[in-house]
Amino acid sequence: MAVDPKKALIKNRVAIVRDLDNGDDVADYLYANKLFTEDMRDSVLQEPEKDKKNRLILDTLGRRGQKAAKGLHDAFLDTENSDLAKLLAPYIRVIESEENRYRPKEWPPNSEEQDKMQKDSVRRIKDLKSPSYIHEYTDENVYEIRNKTRGKVFIINNVEFQTKLSTRQGSEKDAENMKSLFTELHFDVVQEDNLTGQDMLKFLKEERNKVDWNAMDCVILVVMSHGHTTGIFGTDGQEIELKKITELFESSQCPGLNEKPRLVFVQACRGENKESDHIGTGVQVSGNDSVTEGVHAMSLIGKDQIDAVAEMPNEDLKEKKTVHSAADFLIAYATPEGTPAYRHIHVGSWFLNAIVWTFKYHAHQEEIQHMLLKVNELVSQGRTMAGNLTVSEIKNNLRKKFYFFPGVYDDPPKFIDG
Amino acid sequence: MAVDPKKALIKNRVAIVRDLDNGDDVADYLYANKLFTEDMRDSVLQEPEKDKKNRLILDTLGRRGQKAAKGLHDAFLDTENSDLAKLLAPYIRVIESEENRYRPKEWPPNSEEQDKMQKDSVRRIKDLKSPSYIHEYTDENVYEIRNKTRGKVFIINNVEFQTKLSTRQGSEKDAENMKSLFTELHFDVVQEDNLTGQDMLKFLKEERNKVDWNAMDCVILVVMSHGHTTGIFGTDGQEIELKKITELFESSQCPGLNEKPRLVFVQACRGENKESDHIGTGVQVSGNDSVTEGVHAMSLIGKDQIDAVAEMPNEDLKEKKTVHSAADFLIAYATPEGTPAYRHIHVGSWFLNAIVWTFKYHAHQEEIQHMLLKVNELVSQGRTMAGNLTVSEIKNNLRKKFYFFPGVYDDPPKFIDG
Numbered sequence: 001m002a003v004d005p006k007k008a009l010i011k012n013r014v015a016i017v018r019d020l021d022n023g024d025d026v027a028d029y030l031y032a033n034k035l036f037t038e039d040m041r042d043s044v045l046q047e048p049e050k051d052k053k054n055r056l057i058l059d060t061l062g063r064r065g066q067k068a069a070k071g072l073h074d075a076f077l078d079t080e081n082s083d084l085a086k087l088l089a090p091y092i093r094v095i096e097s098e099e100n101r102y103r104p105k106e107w108p109p110n111s112e113e114q115d116k117m118q119k120d121s122v123r124r125i126k127d128l129k130s131p132s133y134i135h136e137y138t139d140e141n142v143y144e145i146r147n148k149t150r151g152k153v154f155i156i157n158n159v160e161f162q163t164k165l166s167t168r169q170g171s172e173k174d175a176e177n178m179k180s181l182f183t184e185l186h187f188d189v190v191q192e193d194n195l196t197g198q199d200m201l202k203f204l205k206e207e208r209n210k211v212d213w214n215a216m217d218c219v220i221l222v223v224m225s226h227g228h229t230t231g232i233f234g235t236d237g238q239e240i241e242l243k244k245i246t247e248l249f250e251s252s253q254c255p256g257l258n259e260k261p262r263l264v265f266v267q268a269c270r271g272e273n274k275e276s277d278h279i280g281t282g283v284q285v286s287g288n289d290s291v292t293e294g295v296h297a298m299s300l301i302g303k304d305q306i307d308a309v310a311e312m313p314n315e316d317l318k319e320k321k322t323v324h325s326a327a328d329f330l331i332a333y334a335t336p337e338g339t340p341a342y343r344h345i346h347v348g349s350w351f352l353n354a355i356v357w358t359f360k361y362h363a364h365q366e367e368i369q370h371m372l373l374k375v376n377e378l379v380s381q382g383r384t385m386a387g388n389l390t391v392s393e394i395k396n397n398l399r400k401k402f403y404f405f406p407g408v409y410d411d412p413p414k415f416i417d418g
Numbered sequence: 419m420a421v422d423p424k425k426a427l428i429k430n431r432v433a434i435v436r437d438l439d440n441g442d443d444v445a446d447y448l449y450a451n452k453l454f455t456e457d458m459r460d461s462v463l464q465e466p467e468k469d470k471k472n473r474l475i476l477d478t479l480g481r482r483g484q485k486a487a488k489g490l491h492d493a494f495l496d497t498e499n500s501d502l503a504k505l506l507a508p509y510i511r512v513i514e515s516e517e518n519r520y521r522p523k524e525w526p527p528n529s530e531e532q533d534k535m536q537k538d539s540v541r542r543i544k545d546l547k548s549p550s551y552i553h554e555y556t557d558e559n560v561y562e563i564r565n566k567t568r569g570k571v572f573i574i575n576n577v578e579f580q581t582k583l584s585t586r587q588g589s590e591k592d593a594e595n596m597k598s599l600f601t602e603l604h605f606d607v608v609q610e611d612n613l614t615g616q617d618m619l620k621f622l623k624e625e626r627n628k629v630d631w632n633a634m635d636c637v638i639l640v641v642m643s644h645g646h647t648t649g650i651f652g653t654d655g656q657e658i659e660l661k662k663i664t665e666l667f668e669s670s671q672c673p674g675l676n677e678k679p680r681l682v683f684v685q686a687c688r689g690e691n692k693e694s695d696h697i698g699t700g701v702q703v704s705g706n707d708s709v710t711e712g713v714h715a716m717s718l719i720g721k722d723q724i725d726a727v728a729e730m731p732n733e734d735l736k737e738k739k740t741v742h743s744a745a746d747f748l749i750a751y752a753t754p755e756g757t758p759a760y761r762h763i764h765v766g767s768w769f770l771n772a773i774v775w776t777f778k779y780h781a782h783q784e785e786i787q788h789m790l791l792k793v794n795e796l797v798s799q800g801r802t803m804a805g806n807l808t809v810s811e812i813k814n815n816l817r818k819k820f821y822f823f824p825g826v827y828d829d830p831p832k833f834i835d836g
Contacts, residue, residue: 034556037830138452141792275742323798324693326754327809336744336815369787370819374559377817380741391745396812397754399795401788412455 008069008091009058015087016054022079023053029075035067036060070095107381108290108344108353117357118177122184123364124407137413142401143261144217148409148416151216153182154207155191156200158225163237165226168293173348174267177356178222185363185404186416187220197238204248213256219249220263224352226293227268229338242266242331250325259323261402263368264331267349269293271338276387290350290384292340323399330402331395332372334379339390342382351392354378363404369396426487426509427476433505434472440497441471447493453485454478488513525799526708526762526771535775536595540602541782542825555831560819561679562635566827566834569634571600572625573609574618576643581655583644586711591766592685595774596640603781603822604834605638615656622666631674637667638681642770644711645686647756660684660749668743677741679820681786682749685767687711689756694805708768708802710758741817748820749813750790752797757808760800769810772796781822787814 009016020026027044030036036044040060047053061068073092076085104113136142157175159168179189192203204221213219223245225232231239242264251258269292334341334351343349354375362371372394380391409416427434438444445462448454454462458478465471479486491510494503522531554560575593577586597607610621622639631637641663643650649657660682669676687710752759752769761767772793780789790812798809827834 031830034829141795277740322695324754324757324807324809326757326811327794327798336742339742339744367788369791369814370785372814373787373816373818376745376815377559380745380817389742391742391815391817393744394812394814396787396790396814397794397809398791399798399809400791411452412449 005069005091005095008088008095009062009072012084012087013058016058016084017051019084020054020057020081021050022081023050023057025079026057026072026075026081029078030057030061030071033071033074035071103378104357107378108347108350109357111346114347114353117360120360122181122360122406123362125364125405125413126407136401136403137405137408138411139401142403143398145403145405146409146411146413147215147217148186149188149216150186150404151188151218151220152207152211153178153187153189153220153222154204155179155189155222156195156203156224157191157193158195158233158235160194161226161233161235161237162196163235165233165237166291168224168226168343169291169345170343170348171224171267173346174224174343174352177348178265178352181356181359182220185359185406186409194235196236197234197240200232200234200240201244201248204245208248208254211256213254213260216256216260218261218263219254219257220265221245221249222265222267222352224267224349227266227270227341229271232266232268246329246331247325251323252325257328259328259399261398261400262329263402264329265352265355266331267293267334267341267343267352269340270333270335272340273338274340274388275390277383277389290342290344290382292342292388293334293349324397326397327399329395329397330368332375333393333395335390336393340388342384342388342390350379350382350390351375354392359404364406368402368404369394369398423487423509423513426506426513427480427490430502430505431476434476434502435469437502438472438475438499439468440499441468441475443497444475444490444493444499447496448475448479448489451489451492453489521796522775525796526765526768527775529764532765532771535778538778540599540778540824541780543782543823543831544825554819554821555823555826556829557819560821561816563821563823564827564829564831565633565635566604567606567634568604568822569606569636569638570625570629571596571605571607571638571640572622573597573607573640574613574621574642575609575611576613576651576653578612579644579651579653579655580614581653583651583655584709586642586644586761587709587763588761588766589642589685591764592642592761592770595766596683596770599774599777600638603777603824604827612653614654615652615658618650618652618658619662619666622663626666626672629674631672631678634674634678636679636681637672637675638683639663639667640683640685640770642685642767645684645688645759647689650684650686664747664749665743669741670743675746677746677817679816679818680747681820682747683770683773684749685711685752685759685761685770687758688751688753690758691756692758692806693808695801695807708760708762708800710760711752711767742815744815745817747813747815748786750793751811751813753808754811758806760802760806760808768797768800768808769793772810777822782824786820786822787812787816 024045027036027041031038031041044053044056047056061072069088069091073085073088076082076088109117155175155178157171159171175191179191182189190207195203223232227233228239230243231241232245233239246262246264247253249257249262334349341349341351347353357378358371358374362374376392380389383389407416408414442463445454445459449456449459462471462474465474479490487506487509491503491506494500494506527535573593573596575589577589593609597609600607608625613621641650645651646657648661649659650663651657664680664682665671667675667680752767759767759769765771775796776789776792780792794810798807801807825834826832
């Protein structure tokens with residue numbers, strides 16, 4: 001029978017109340033390990049009756065979530081209550097294995113952990129009635145994400161270049177991961193590989209024009225290529241300013257998206273200023289390491305920057321503007337301006353892989369700003385063989401919180417099947 | 419006697435259970451207004467006994483927070499229960515006045531609202547035992563903010579320029595607001611007015627070198643001046659790259675801040691690309707409107723960009739690097755790249771004023787990313803007479819959540835007096 005880690009304290013309450021003889025020591029341990037405040041510990045110490053003391057410990061811990069069971073288990077081990085610790089052990093094993101699934105032990109992850117993650121599905125909201133969840137769902141400070149299909153994801157995946165730019169090994173992993181992640185998050189995903197500069201713009205414009213955006217909650221762009229400063233390379237070596245890509249989805253050109261969120265994820269270099277920790281990973285694995293997304297002084301055909309053909313804002317739609325054209329955009333970059341981004345040729349880029357790891361296990365609970373803090377943290381853990389490192393960077397003009405609300409749609413919320 | 423809005427339902431429970439004769443209508447109203455799910459409404463409809471039905475309504479609403487009392491009040495008005503509505507009215511008045519204090523009715527705010535806000539203190543954490551609060555306080559995904567003095571705030575307030583750049587009227591309001599806000603948030607604030615380009619760097623370097631950063635939780639910079647693209651103007655017209663300012667606090671130059679958060683707030687133009695809603699405020703108030711922070715093709719002495727004297731990273735400290743130099747920075751800009759920022763000459767800049775309004779009423783509950791969404795939203799509401807508008811922009815390389823935790827320090831938490 002499956003062990004429910006949330007029931008660790010309830011299922012063992014009777015035994016703990018009956019058998020724990022040194023509750024004061026346990027309270028001291030919990031205080032030393034920050035699960036109890038000073039006041040909480042003092043209340044326990046002041047309780048003269050054993051049963052009441054033990055119940056007070058459990059009731060106080062009951063408000064501490066899953067940390068509580070683990071803390072109590074360790075407290076029992078530390079206070080010569082190994083029989084009680086054994087009662088909790090099966091629950092602790094489940095808690096620990098769940099925790100470990102949330103976060104890889106190394107970054108980039110080893111292939112075993114990566115495989116395990118890839119078999120997992122996006123976690124879904126399981127309780128339609130949860131008040132805090134409903135509170136956020138209908139809150140005016142939260143973007144409305146409640147269509148059965150939230151919107152479109154357009155993926156540009158440039159791998160093979162007609163110029164001397166290197167083949168972007170591992171990018172196919174990123175593309176697969178992005179596609180399945182956003183499909184599970186209830187988006188309709190359209191992917192194109194190996195587009196020239198002009199074809200990137202053409203692809204996005206054509207796909208955009210097919211959609212009735214009034215029926216959509218939002219749009220997501222994922223751009224994977226080599227890059228430099230503010231531009232993204234087409235397979236012909238033409239550099240397209242990212243701004244030319246994002247402005248296709250500004251309200252003046254796409255009025256159905258007015259005041260709706262646009263999320264943009266960019267896996268590309270933004271310069272060549274490397275930083276190193278002056279240590280390196282020390283592991284010499286030839287041809288098996290993380291590589292950059294930059295141009296690295298290679299001689300490029302078409303290296304000169306050519307602006308894409310600008311599209312004029314639709315004059316009829318000018319009156320529609322209710323917020324600044326930059327508002328409601330969030331652009332997440334693999335790396336800070338001026339620096340290279342890194343990609344592992346087997347598990348994919350540090351950045352997009354961190355997006356998958358984070359969104360998969362946290363999208364049902366956390367707002368996107370907070371998920372992206374986790375992404376920044378994961379990316380910052382990466383090191384190349386030479387010790388090079390980076391951190392992802394978020395440019396945020398959103399005006400509201402953004403939740404994916406995986407598993408539910410409509411208002412009042414209903415479960416999405418499948 | 420003061421009315422406690424949280425007690426609206428409890429204090430009137432007996433009367434409501436006794437006197438409400440059409441609970442089904444009330445449940446329907448609450449469902450139509452999204453306070454009840456379909457299931458919640460159906461449970462009420464299926465309950466045959468009046469008393470039990472009414473208790474079920476109250477118990478279900480009890481999990482809905484302050485929205486509940488307001489929703490029930492409106493439901494009573496809508497279902498011909500005006501006597502019951504009157505019972506709730508005093509609580510609703512308190513709830514509404516509290517809500518209104520959080521957010522001005524217009525943006526920029528009128529002087530009456532602004533005065534009222536300025537008399538308010540920063541809201542503080544009032545319950546040391548709140549589990550969710552303690553959870554965040556010691557969570558490894560939250561920056562440690564728990565010294566009695568959190569750190570330093572350095573304010574640069576350039577108002578009068580030796581060049582033809584206009585006097586920045588209203589900036590003194592911003593400076594006062596910033597100083598009192600961050601003092602109340604337990605920072606030690608150092609302000610300098612009217613610095614030349616080189617003196618801005620000199621001021622920051624000297625102040626930085628006075629501090630034992632190992633004893634500090636973080637640093638905050640507030641820069642107020644005219645600006646252009648990536649630079650900030652000194653009073654002599656010299657443009658200093660913002661990067662030159664922020665790198666003074668990178669770990670290589672300030673190792674005591676390694677892995678600690680650095681927050682930077684920039685009130686300055688970043689270009690001259692104006693956007694308008696093509697409507698305008700329609701109010702003609704000569705000399706009483708919002709002005710920009712830009713240079714506007716004025717002939718400038720010293721307009722040419724001169725790089726500040728670069729400071730070399732301290733070689734001894736190189737080994738200290740554990741994360742990328744950009745990590746743990748959050749830079750909040752008044753406006754997107756390439757566009758002008760706006761300032762109201764009486765109440766201060768749209769952006770910094772939005773920071774004060776938001777941090778004052780939400781810092782005790784909300785994480786900084788979420789407060790900055792509110793700031794983006796407030797700034798996006800502003801319009802000049804000509805209908806010009808903007809939105810603030812956040813560049814975020816933080817790796818953890820950031821709470822100000824106003825009112826408490828130390829671990830386990832204690833109240834800060836005063």
